[in-house]
Amino acid sequence: MKKLLVTLMLSAMTPAAFAVTTIKAEVNGMVCAFCAKGIEKKLNSLPQKQAAFVDLKSRVVALQLKDGQEVSNDAFSKVIQDAGYSVSKLERVNQTVDAIQAEVAKAEQKTGSK
Amino acid sequence: MLKQHIVATGAFVLSQMMLPVHAAALMGFEDSAMLMTEIGRYNQEWMLNYSPTLGHAIGVEQMRMSGKGEQATTISGINYTGLIKRWNLPSAQANVWFNGSVGEARGQYDGFAYTPSLQFDVESTRLYFLAKARVIRAPHMNFDTAAVQAGFSFYETGFNETQPWFVIEAKTMRNNDPGLQVTPALRLINKNYFLEFGVTNPWQGEGFAPRLNAMFVF
Secondary structure, three states, X not given: OHHHHHHHHHHHHOHXXXXXXXXXXXXXXXXXXXXXXXXXXXXXXXXXXXXXXXXXXXXXXXXXXXXXXXXXXXXXXXHHHHOOOEEEEEEEEOOOHHHHHHHHXXXXXXXXXX | OHHHHHHHHHHHHHHHOOEOOOOOOOOOOOOEEEEEEEEOOOXXXXXXXXXXXXXXXXEEEEEEEOEOOOOOEXXXXXXEEEEEEEEEXXXXXXXXXXXEEEEEEEEOOOEEEEOOEEEXXXXXXXXXXXXXXXXXXXXXXXXXXXXXXXXXXXXXXXXXXXXXXXXXXXXXXXXXXXXXXXXXXXXXXXXXXXXXXEEEOOOOOOOOEEEEEEEEEO
């Protein structure tokens, strides 16, 4: 019991326990919301999905994974390809989808105000 | 009487919840169904298709048109749409499509009908261009069509916003009257719908005709 408690405490103190994994990609060919709806539908159907985000202006598509769940980069790219688009850049970030959305909105606001 | 009006209004509203046949996308995404229509004074068309996989869709189509002083001809058929080639660019997309039906013509002309077509479209988040040529034939009948569309959006929008576009189309149809139909239109695109209202040949007294289109994918 004592051993179990120590293990639990240690794992709770590990930064990885708090890590968020989000796949963030730049997608080519995404020009209108109606056309890109297929991407949203496909991402929403993934059981590993915690949250998803699609932005036309920045061409960003982000998929935040549930804790302990995994989607490989290849599998993610295939989802985008199957929806009819192509991935030009892909990275894994420790940000929530909400944080990415706020970041993108801020960048777009900055660009728009110039 | 009231019931008839309600049914007619309902049918009209439902028919408008569909896609203009000359819209860029001729099918939805994988495992989606799409309903599309073009309703104008000179010709009408509707199509329902299902896309089992990206790049292919099968469905049914009905089109109705008439020559000057002729009885209308209706073609009902089985339709196939294929994406021949797609180019995904950083801020644009271009496509080449095949679309065609085989079926039966009834009305002024009767018999086996076929309607193969090729379409090229290119669009960015701000600009749009489409060119399409379609053979529409049955015994002794020729309604071959060619159309070009160009447009621009008033501003860029996000994924969850509605984007307004101005689009102008020039279309010719053999043996149709008027032979040249020019339709300026306002198009609204949202992730859930596509709605377009245009006026064909607005400068022409008798030829003036409103045209309504919409698209719904599910």
